[in-house]
Amino acid sequence: MSEPILSFAGVTKYARRRFGRVRVLEDVSLDVLPGEIVGLAGPAGAGTTALLLIAAGLAVPDSGVVRLNGVPVDRTAARRLVGYAPAQPVFPPTLTVREVLDYFARLHGAGMSRTMLVRRALELGGLAQVARRRAAALPAGAIARLAFAQATLGARPVLLLDQTLSALDPVARRSLVERLAELAADGTAILVASHELSALERIAARVVILRRGAVAHSGPLAALLRERVLEVVLDGPVEHPPPGFRATAAGLETELGSRTVEAALALCRAHRLPVRASQVRVKSLEDAVVEACD
Amino acid sequence: MHFLHCVLAEWQLVRVRLLRSRLGIWLLLLGVASVAVHLRARTQELESLALRVGMLGALLGIAFAAGSDADRAALAITLSHPTTPLAVALGRWLAAVTASACAMLAALVATVTIGRADGTDLLLAARTGALSSAAVAAAALAGVWLGGNTVAAALFLYIGLAGTPPVPGWAQVFVTVGGVAAGALLLMRRPHV
Numbered sequence: 001m002s003e004p005i006l007s008f009a010g011v012t013k014y015a016r017r018r019f020g021r022v023r024v025l026e027d028v029s030l031d032v033l034p035g036e037i038v039g040l041a042g043p044a045g046a047g048t049t050a051l052l053l054i055a056a057g058l059a060v061p062d063s064g065v066v067r068l069n070g071v072p073v074d075r076t077a078a079r080r081l082v083g084y085a086p087a088q089p090v091f092p093p094t095l096t097v098r099e100v101l102d103y104f105a106r107l108h109g110a111g112m113s114r115t116m117l118v119r120r121a122l123e124l125g126g127l128a129q130v131a132r133r134r135a136a137a138l139p140a141g142a143i144a145r146l147a148f149a150q151a152t153l154g155a156r157p158v159l160l161l162d163q164t165l166s167a168l169d170p171v172a173r174r175s176l177v178e179r180l181a182e183l184a185a186d187g188t189a190i191l192v193a194s195h196e197l198s199a200l201e202r203i204a205a206r207v208v209i210l211r212r213g214a215v216a217h218s219g220p221l222a223a224l225l226r227e228r229v230l231e232v233v234l235d236g237p238v239e240h241p242p243p244g245f246r247a248t249a250a251g252l253e254t255e256l257g258s259r260t261v262e263a264a265l266a267l268c269r270a271h272r273l274p275v276r277a278s279q280v281r282v283k284s285l286e287d288a289v290v291e292a293c294d
Numbered sequence: 295m296h297f298l299h300c301v302l303a304e305w306q307l308v309r310v311r312l313l314r315s316r317l318g319i320w321l322l323l324l325g326v327a328s329v330a331v332h333l334r335a336r337t338q339e340l341e342s343l344a345l346r347v348g349m350l351g352a353l354l355g356i357a358f359a360a361g362s363d364a365d366r367a368a369l370a371i372t373l374s375h376p377t378t379p380l381a382v383a384l385g386r387w388l389a390a391v392t393a394s395a396c397a398m399l400a401a402l403v404a405t406v407t408i409g410r411a412d413g414t415d416l417l418l419a420a421r422t423g424a425l426s427s428a429a430v431a432a433a434a435l436a437g438v439w440l441g442g443n444t445v446a447a448a449l450f451l452y453i454g455l456a457g458t459p460p461v462p463g464w465a466q467v468f469v470t471v472g473g474v475a476a477g478a479l480l481l482m483r484r485p486h487v
Binding site for chain 1: 299300302303306307310311314315362364365367368370371372373374375376377378
């Protein structure tokens with residue numbers, strides 16, 4: 001098994017708020033292997049942005065260590081290893097898309113051909129058509145793609161994406177997902193936070209769900225989505241769902257686990273519930289996040 | 295060598311800012327107004343003109359190179375690339391000083407040419423103006439990263455109204471080094487200012 005290229009060990013972070021100190025991350029430990037795509041999910045305020053900021057070297061944890069290929073993230077050497085696309089990217093005003101990429105490409109040293117770096121970044125971000133437009137005047141989707149493009153400059157082996165997928169339209173999202181898969185196939189480790197859970201389901205090999213700054217669930221996506229859920233449509237509302245069931249807009253639902261569908265439906269009938277229809281579906285990442293955060 | 299590349303990358307933004315933002319127009323207005331006032335006053339002191347244009351130009355340079363909200367917010371992405379806070383601070387400072395020095399030199403040459411003044415003090419005045427410009431830009435850099443362009447505007451009004459008291463050269467060098475270092479330290483502590 002290969003060594004992790006990005007590792008968080010016991011990371012805790014506090015933030016100062018008007019009403020005092022608030023814990024935004026609590027003892028988070030996580031390893032990302034080269035070529036692996038790890039999805040970060042959780043409700044707003046769960047700590048995903050704080051975790052990515054720390055990994056990018058833009059915030060300092062109060063305790064714990066983050067290393068990139070063994071190098072602590074606060075070293076300049078670590079910046080050569082990690083590309084970061086923030087959730088709300090802001091670029092130097094007055095510059096065009098190409099100039100923004102050229103400006104960042106200059107920071108990657110004289111050893112690399114700057115023109116090639118910029119061309120490759122434009123290609124990856126799908127930005128060739130807007131290369132001459134001012135970055136500040138771009139629509140939200142193009143800004144997210146520019147944030148992604150600048151993060152890929154210098155072929156850095158770790159990529160951190162904060163809500164980049166969430167800002168895109170479905171076509172651009174699908175295209176970016178394919179590019180991420182290609183980058184991962186070339187060995188780039190990708191840690192991607194997104195509220196667009198269906199996109200995470202498509203690309204992430206592993207998912208980490210954060211809840212109030214702590215890891216609520218971490219594991220392979222395949223294992224998480226293997227579970228089956230029984231949805232029961234009822235003729236009327238239900239006041240007291242049977243044990244293990246939860247109320248939904250249409251009726252009830254429950255995770256089947258080792259139970260059979262018949263056994264679960266029998267439980268509904270035993271509670272004299274007016275069952276109209278039922279269907280079995282595979283658990284979604286959204287279910288998992290909602291469950292982990294309940 | 296890489297450090298110099300990073301400084302250069304920041305400095306090179308000055309051309310775009312001069313042409314595409316209002317920095318160029320403001321510097322032009324500052325230069326024209328200062329020359330007009332100077333000629334009207336019929337004074338031969340080029341040094342006071344150099345000081346005024348240099349210092350106020352430096353404040354304008356810093357306001358447009360580092361002080362806007364967008365510029366301050368964009369620092370987070372810049373610092374996620376392999377550069378250092380010191381390189382960013384030094385590059386932005388250099389860009390502001392370059393812009394103000396150009397305006398100051400143009401104003402001095404225009405004054406000597408139009409006013410048919412004695413040009414022997416021109417180099418001395420330019421040196422004094424450049425030193426003051428460097429010191430003001432460095433002090434303002436740390437200030438705008440703390441408080442945005444409100445700080446630059448306050449300093450602009452203060453220098454514009456209170457005039458330019460004589461400051462010894464060693465103090466200007468001290469303020470320059472201290473200001474750039476403070477700016478870099480601030481970026482190190484709070485990358486998204």
